Amino acid sequence: MKPHEFAGDLARKPEVLDALADTLAAGNPWAEVVPAGAERVVFLGMGSSAYAGGVAAARLRARGVVAVSDIASTALLPAWGSGAVVVATSASGASVETLDALTRIDPTATVVAVTNTAGSPITEACGATVDLLAEREAGGVACRSFQHTLAMFLALECHLTGTSTTALADTVRAAARASDWLLSTEADWRPEVADLLLGPDETHLCAPAHRLSSAQQGALMFREGPRRAATGCETGDWSHVDVYRTKNTDLRMLVFAGSPWEDQMAEWAGPRDTTLVGVGGVVPAATTTVRYPGDHDDDVRLLTETLVPELVAARAWQDAEGTR
Template structure:
């Protein structure tokens, strides 16, 4: 893992997104996706799967996301489509889950798809079909573009892509990403000072974009090794609010939840620090807007870049002083 190369991976996001946008209409060609779907993955692959499964269910497609290490995997019915997600194509737990499910399906009634960023991987050879993420090699060793491309590729599934002009949305996300990158000198130092506190950083996002909070917290843990925790915005008042009374509480809020007023009631009363991203927030210490942030799909594909750039900057500074 390398901090400078991680930064370069982030800067390559817009170009890679545009390349993906041009291919989205073809990635699922030849795959019968009009069936129940089981998504498997670990880490950020599972984060993306959880959000996509919820959106599939809301669109009327039976779908569930399971962490691949689960000993209690559901037994897929005949005709189920199992989508195994691993950027490297070599996640041990995901490979094991595919093997277990294949063993439970000796008649071959279940179809297995490998969604991976590495051609010729073991996961590809374990599945019936391969769908590429097209994120390019992540030289920094951190799954940043591949997380973004996992979401974009899964949301191109016909059951979801038919509800929105998805290639256009991915193109807008490229523009939004460019906007945040181009203006980082105007917001990065301020957000770092506000969010990287002595007791760590918390991240909240609406349930429909929970993966943004999970991935953002992971980026702070994985690169600069900073304590960071994710939470769903509505659930925050039930599980995270307590720490506002006893710690120097710093929250990165991915905006857009209708449950934010209760969150702000507590953070304002207790003097906690909130940085809001992507939506108006009068009670936040700082609000960061970006191009096209009124589009929920653009938010989903873009907002993790804020924490990724925070992580890259903190990682590079810690490496320089080591």
């Protein structure tokens, strides 16, 4: 993994997202590979792919589609037979756990690879492939590919619910504009946010359940790049399982706005002088807030907001490596 190249990958998010929007405006990539009447969907993946799958499965269930997301390393894969669609995701196309899972699924299921790497092992193990179109990530970190995985899963949602991808293409373009704004104004917001978030102990990233992948991915960026202690949390559950660290550490928190449970979180964090940074909306007890164009739209948030911790992590990583 390369810190300078990672920062370069982030800088190209707007243009690569715009190209993805063009593809989605022209049609749905899933139309040729998944039966419109698919009865059940299983998402398989590791790391960022699993984070995106968890949100995608929850969204499909909310739309009446039977769907689950399992980490590919599990020994308990669903045995759902010929009516199932298995979506196996690996940006590199070589995740060994996902490839192993493909040897253990029901052979009568429809199996689709979702990858950013043409001709990779996962494409050979599946009957069809959806290309993430995120282009090569020179830094070795799944950043654009994570964003594109979410977008492609939204396209699958459109396909399975009989919805055109026209509105989704507009959403992806809005995320490109929002990403461009965050990049072009980085010098205005990132130094303060970094000072607040990168304390001596650990950082928690919280997001509402329907966008939990943002907290998980953001925390991964802190761990993967600058090797910082970071945990991704669901905002409501934070008050039950992660709140305890406010008592005896200099805990810092990044909170992606939009959960109805933020007041409960602030009841614990505020009186204990926990440092909070809000992203994408007003967050109780936040010291500062990062806003961006389109952050009133929940799907724009989903496709955009991880850029905030990604940029903080990228610059901290560059500083640690002396590459800036």
